Amino acid sequence: DTAVSQTPKYLVTQMGNDKSIKCEQNLGHDTMYWYKQDSKKFLKIMFSYNNKELIINETVPNRFSPKSPDKAHLNLHINSLELGDSAVYFCASNGQGIGGYTFGSGTRLTVV
């Protein structure tokens, strides 16, 4: 029943590893996003995809690569993880401005 679901909920990994976070929405929305919430709890957009096409890339390091196999899925792959990547990553979707944004429950990434 969950509208926007993310997996995993928690991810602990060592520096230098590569990891992926998956996101799926069943709302029929065309646009999906990745947001990062830092240690100070500030939420900032990273990427936006509209119907599988990248439309926003907010100067995120190229170690971060989003992938959208279809408009219901937006995955985030992170290469060569660094300590500073530790944060909570939220996936969201939006139906072209109608109905607002729906967020997933977040993935807490800890790099040790």
Place this chain on the structure above:
Amino acid sequence: KQEVTQIPAALSVPEGENLVLNCSFTDSAIYNLQWFRQDPGKGLTSLLLIQSSQREQTSGRLNASLDKSSGRSTLYIAASQPGDSATYLCAAQGGSEKLVFGKGTKLTVNP
């Protein structure tokens, strides 16, 4: 570049009090403004969405207003309860469909 500011950063009130949370944004060309609630360690729950053509929205004890010309929105919480304790986030959506967040107001309602 859109910037969203929320005042105050933190607020502590006794149970039963009516309160107002403030949000301001620098670019008035927004599609809509959305208020969220975030509990510690949890995700974001949408509370109210105000379209750019609307002036306010209400849901239960919550009322949100929008004044685009002055770049302000307020969230009014009536008869606050301890269960209302959370961080409240204001976010403005512009033409790029990008949602820009404020840093939030951490609300504590004391029994």
